[in-house]
Amino acid sequence: MAKRDFSLCAAFFLVLFVPFSRFLLNPNLIPSNFGDIYAYHYPLRHLVTSTLQEGRLPLWNPYIFAGTPLAANPQGVLFYPVSAIHYFFPLAWSLSLEMFLHLYFAWFGAYLLLRKWKLDHAGAWTLALAYGLSPFLVLRIPQGIPTHLAALAWIPWIWLCAQSPQRLLFSLALALQILSGHPQFALLNLLALGLWALCTRPKLVPWLVAGAFLALALDWAQAGATLQFLSHSVRAYWNGAFSLGYSLKPSYLLTFIYPNAFGNPLRPGFGLFPSEYFEMLTAYIGLIPFLLALLGLTRSRALWALIAAGIFFGLGQNNPLYVPLQKLLGLDFLRVPARFSIVILWGLWLAAAIGWKVFCSPKGPAFKGLLLLLTSLDLLVWSIPWIYAQDATQLMATNPTVLKVIRDPSFRIATSPDIPSANKSMVYRIPNVTGYEAFYLAPIAIYTSLSEGEAAADGSRTYIRKWQTPGMSQLSVRYYLATEPVAGHEPRAKEGQTLIYENRDAQPLVQGVKTWRHESAERYDVWTDEPGAVVFSQANYPGWKAWVNGTRASVDDTRGLLPRVRLDGSGPWKVHFVFLPGLWFFGVLVSLISLAGTLMSALKGWRRWKS
Numbered sequence: 001m002a003k004r005d006f007s008l009c010a011a012f013f014l015v016l017f018v019p020f021s022r023f024l025l026n027p028n029l030i031p032s033n034f035g036d037i038y039a040y041h042y043p044l045r046h047l048v049t050s051t052l053q054e055g056r057l058p059l060w061n062p063y064i065f066a067g068t069p070l071a072a073n074p075q076g077v078l079f080y081p082v083s084a085i086h087y088f089f090p091l092a093w094s095l096s097l098e099m100f101l102h103l104y105f106a107w108f109g110a111y112l113l114l115r116k117w118k119l120d121h122a123g124a125w126t127l128a129l130a131y132g133l134s135p136f137l138v139l140r141i142p143q144g145i146p147t148h149l150a151a152l153a154w155i156p157w158i159w160l161c162a163q164s165p166q167r168l169l170f171s172l173a174l175a176l177q178i179l180s181g182h183p184q185f186a187l188l189n190l191l192a193l194g195l196w197a198l199c200t201r202p203k204l205v206p207w208l209v210a211g212a213f214l215a216l217a218l219d220w221a222q223a224g225a226t227l228q229f230l231s232h233s234v235r236a237y238w239n240g241a242f243s244l245g246y247s248l249k250p251s252y253l254l255t256f257i258y259p260n261a262f263g264n265p266l267r268p269g270f271g272l273f274p275s276e277y278f279e280m281l282t283a284y285i286g287l288i289p290f291l292l293a294l295l296g297l298t299r300s301r302a303l304w305a306l307i308a309a310g311i312f313f314g315l316g317q318n319n320p321l322y323v324p325l326q327k328l329l330g331l332d333f334l335r336v337p338a339r340f341s342i343v344i345l346w347g348l349w350l351a352a353a354i355g356w357k358v359f360c361s362p363k364g365p366a367f368k369g370l371l372l373l374l375t376s377l378d379l380l381v382w383s384i385p386w387i388y389a390q391d392a393t394q395l396m397a398t399n400p401t402v403l404k405v406i407r408d409p410s411f412r413i414a415t416s417p418d419i420p421s422a423n424k425s426m427v428y429r430i431p432n433v434t435g436y437e438a439f440y441l442a443p444i445a446i447y448t449s450l451s452e453g454e455a456a457a458d459g460s461r462t463y464i465r466k467w468q469t470p471g472m473s474q475l476s477v478r479y480y481l482a483t484e485p486v487a488g489h490e491p492r493a494k495e496g497q498t499l500i501y502e503n504r505d506a507q508p509l510v511q512g513v514k515t516w517r518h519e520s521a522e523r524y525d526v527w528t529d530e531p532g533a534v535v536f537s538q539a540n541y542p543g544w545k546a547w548v549n550g551t552r553a554s555v556d557d558t559r560g561l562l563p564r565v566r567l568d569g570s571g572p573w574k575v576h577f578v579f580l581p582g583l584w585f586f587g588v589l590v591s592l593i594s595l596a597g598t599l600m601s602a603l604k605g606w607r608r609w610k611s
Contacts, residue, residue, distance in 0.1 A: 005115065008125055009108055012132075016104050019387045023096035030092045030392040031099060034265065034274040035420065036144030038395050039436055041075070042091060043426035048076045049086040051521075059543075060521045060579045063426045064435025065444045065462065066412065066475055066561070067538035070521075071584055072225035075147050075438060079222050079591075080179040082150070092392035099146050102153040107132025109156035114353055116160060122368035123356040126375050130289040131156065131349055133376075135259055135282040136341065138383035143278040147181030154180060155189050155346065162193055167207055168602055174215035179222055184334055185342060192306055192343045196350075199302035217594040224587035232541065233439040234459055235333050240326050242459045246279045246336040247316025256348070259284045259382050266386075283341040285349055286378045288371055292355030293348040299358065303351045310343030335438075335459065398428055401495045402481075406430060409518065410508040411478030412537070417463045418483045419498075431509070431538075433477055434462050441539050443561045447471060468503045474559070476537040478506040511535040513575075522579035529571040536563045536577055543581030548573055 023029045030037065048070065051058035058078060061070035070076060077083040082101070085094045111128035119127070131137070140149040154177035161169040177186045190212060197204040216223055230236060254261040262281055265274040272281075285293070297303055316322055316337030326332055360368055406413050412431040415422045425432035433448075437460060445457035448464060451471030456463045466472070467480035480486075480501040491499040510516040512535055513528040526534055536544075540563040546553045548567065553575075558564045567573050 004121060005111075008121060009111065012107055012111075012125075012128075013104055016100065016107070019384050020096065020100045022389045023093070024100060026389075027090045027093035028391060028393045029389040030096055031141045032386075032388045032390040033142050033144030034278075037095065037146075038144070038424075039421050040423055041144065041146060042095065042392075042396055043423040044073070044076055045083070045086050045095070046091055047426045048078055048083075049091065052087060056520060056522075059581060059584065061426070062431050062521045062538065063429065064423055064432050065437065065440045065539065066431070066433045067541070068435070068437070068440055068444075069225065069229050069541060069543075069581070071222075071581070072229040073437075074179075074183055074222060074226050075181045077147065077150075077179065077181045079219075080150070080176070080181060082180070092396070095146060099141050099149055102146070102150045103132060103137065103141075106137055106149075106153035106156065109153070109160060110349075113156045113160045116163065117353060117357075119353060119356060120361060120368070122365070122372055123353075123360060126368075126372045127289060127292075127349065127352055127356060129372075129375055129379055130285040130352060133379040133383050134286075134345065135284050135379075135383050135386075136345055139278055139282045139386055142386045143275070145182075148185065150180035151177055151182040151185035151189075152342065154186070155342070158189055159193060162197075162204070162208060162211075166605070167211060168214075168598055168605075170208070170211040171214040171218065171598070174212060175218040178215065178219045183223075183226070184336075184339060187334075188340060188342055189346075192310075192346055195306055195309060196302055199305055214594065214598070218591055218598065220594070221584065221587040221591040224590070225581065225584045228542065228583055230333060230439065232441055232443075234442045234445050234457070235335070235439045237442045238332070238459060240323070240332055243326065243332045243335050244317040244323075244337065246276065246338045247318050247322075248280055248311075248314045248338050248341065249318055250315065252280055253311070255281045256283055256285075256344070257287070257290060279336055280338040280341070283345045284382060285345060285352065286375045288375045288378065289352040290348060292359065293351035294355070295359055296351035296354030296356075299354050300351060303347045303354075306347035306350075307344050310340045310345075310347060314338055314340035314344060396424075396427065399495060399498070401493075402498055402500065403428060403430075405493045405495075405500050406479045406481070408478060410476075411506050412476040412509065413479045413481060414464045414467050414472065414477045416465065416480065416482035416484070417461075419481055422461070431476075433472070433475055434464055436461050441541065444539050447475070447559060447561045451475075467501065468505065471559070473503060473505040474507055474511070474535075474537065474562070476506050476509050478503055507537065509537045511537065524575075524577040526573075526575040526577065528567070528573055528575075531567050531569065531571065533558075534565045534567065534575055534577075536565075538562065541579075542583070543579050545578055545580055547576040547578075 023031055048058045058070045061068050071078055082098060107128045110131040111124050114124035114127055137149060137152050157173050158177060161173040194208055197208055263270045265277050312319060314337055407430060412433055414433045422432055422434045423436050445462060448462040449456045451469045452466050467477055482499045483497045486501060489501055492502040493500040510526055512532050513526045516524060516526045518524050535558060539561055540557040544555055544563055546555050546565045553565055555563050555565055565575055
C-alpha cells in the first residue's frame with residue numbers, strides 16, 4: 001500500500017467513527033435494533049463468554065429448549081478470534097465495537113481488492129463505499145444480527161486472497177469467514193467465487209476446491225459439530241415450505257435501484273415484517289455504481305452468469321424450477337433464498353469496477369470527485385439514519401422480584417408466546433423449555449406439539465400455552481411466565497406486566513433418585529438405593545454418557561426426548577451423567593493438526609522466499 005492509500009483508509013476510519021462514537025464512547029449504549037441483539041445474540045454471547053470466564057468449555061446450553069448444544073452453535077462464535085473482545089470488555093460495548101470493526105473491515109477489504117485490480121484512488125474509494133456502506137451490510141446492525149455483518153465483511157478479503165500467489169491465505173480467510181458465525185454467507189460467497197473462476201480463470205478452480213477443503217479442516221472443531229447438530233435439528237425434518245418464506249418477488253429487484261420502493265419499517269403502514277425487509281429489500285450499492293455496473297456488464301459475460309444465478313436461486317418459490325431442486329441440492333438447510341441477493345449485489349459491484357475502469361478512469365479528478373461525493377451522499381442517506389442508540393442496561397436488566405420467585409434449581413420455567421425474550425433465561429441462568437434459535441433439536445419440537453395436542457413449533461421457536469400437561473410436568477416446568485392472564489388460573493405472583501403461574505405437579509430435573517447434584521451444565525451426579533430408571537428431564541443428544549458405580553452404562557430415552565439410565569439389581573448406586581461430545585473433541589484435534597500443518601507449510605514457504 002502506498003502512503004496515499006494509508007491516508008484514505010485512515011480517513012474512512014474517522015468518517016465511520018462519527019456515527020458510532022455514541023456507542024463506542026458510552027458502554028451503556030448499543031446500536032438500536034429490531035430485537036435480535038436482545039432476544040438472541042446478547043444472551044448467547046453472554047452465556048459463552050461467562051462460561052469461559054468460569055474456566056469451563058461451553059459445550060451445552062441447559063437454558064433454552066430443555067437443553068441444546070452450545071459449542072455446536074455457529075452463532076456462539078466460540079472459535080472466532082474477534083469474539084475474544086467479549087472476554088475483556090462489557091458485552092454491550094464490545095458488540096458495538098465488533099459491528100464497527102466489521103463494517104470498516106468490509107470497506108477496507110473492498111478498497112484493497114479494487115486497488116489490486118488497478119482502479120485509481122477515487123474509484124477504489126467510491127466503490128469500496130458502495131459495498132461497505134451498502135444497506136445490505138449496514139442494516140444488519142438494526143436487524144440485530146452481527147454474525148451476518150461479520151460474514152459479509154469477509155467477502156472482499158476472500159476474493160483478494162483467492163487471487164494471491166500465497167494460496168494458504170485463501171484457506172485461512174475462508175476459515176475465519178466460516179467461524180464468524182454465519183456459514184450460509186460463506187457458502188454463497190464460495191459458490192459465487194467458484195462460478196466466476198470457472199468462467200474466467202478455470203485453472204484457479206482446483207486451487208479453490210483444495211483451499212476450501214483445507215478451510216473446512218481448519219474449522220472442523222466448529223463445522224463438524226454444527227453439521228451433527230443440523231442433522232438432529234428441525235431443519236432435517238421440516239417441510240420444505242419452511243425454507244421458502246423469504247423468497248424474492250421479481251418486483252423486489254426494484255430495490256437494487258431504489259431502496260424505498262416498498263417502504264421500510266421506520267415508516268408507518270409498512271406491510272412486511274422487519275425481518276422480511278432486512279433480508280429481501282436492502283441490496284443496494286448506490287445509483288451511480290449501479291449505472292456503472294450496467295456499463296461494466298457489457299464487457300463481462302461471467303458477471304451476467306453470476307447475477308443470473310443469484311436471481312435464479314434468490315427467487316425461491318417464485319421460481320418454478322427452485323422447488324424441484326430444493327431437496328436435490330440441500331437448499332432446505334439454507335432457509336432464506338433471498339440471501340442469494342448477496343450474489344446479485346456482488347456481481348453488480350464487480351461489474352461497477354469494470355464500468356469505472358472503462359468510463360471513469362480517463363476522466364479528470366473533478367469528475368471523479370463529483371461521483372465520489374454523489375455516491376457518498378446517496379449511501380449515507382439510505383444507511384446512516386439506521387444507526388442510532390438504545391440503552392442496553394434497561395433492555396437487558398434482570399428483574400430481582402421475578403428471579404426470587406422462579407429461581408429454583410430443581411425445576412424449569414416456560415415462557416408464553418407473548419413474551420419475545422425467551423432466551424433471556426440464559427442471562428438469568430434459569431432453565432427454560434422454550435427458546436428462540438436459528439435451528440434447534442427436532443425432538444423438543446415434537447414433544448411440545450404432542451403436549452399441546454397440536455402443532456406448536458416452527459423453524460425458530462416452540463409455542464407453549466398448556467403448561468400443566470403431564471408432558472410439561474415431566475419436563476419439570478414449575479413456573480409459567482406470561483403477559484396476558486390465563487383463563488381459569490390465578491397467578492402466584494405479578495411483577496409489572498409479567499404474570500407468574502405455578503405448576504405444583506412438576507417433577508424435578510432428575511427423577512427416580514434419592515439425591516442428586518447438578519454441578520455444571522454438562523454434569524449430573526446422582527445417588528440412589530432403589531432399582532428402576534433414572535430420568536433426566538432434558539433433551540437427549542449424542543455425547544451424553546453415563547457411568548454407574550464407575551462402569552459405563554447405556555443411555556436410552558423416554559417419550560422420545562428425555563435421557564434415561566436403567567438400574568438393575570441391588571444398590572446403592574452412584575450415577576455420573578456427563579456431556580462428552582466425542583465428535584467435538586475429535587474436531588478440535590483435526591483443527592489443531594490442520595493448523596499445525598498450515599503453519600509449518602507457511603514457515604517453509606517463508607524460508608524459501610527469504611533464501
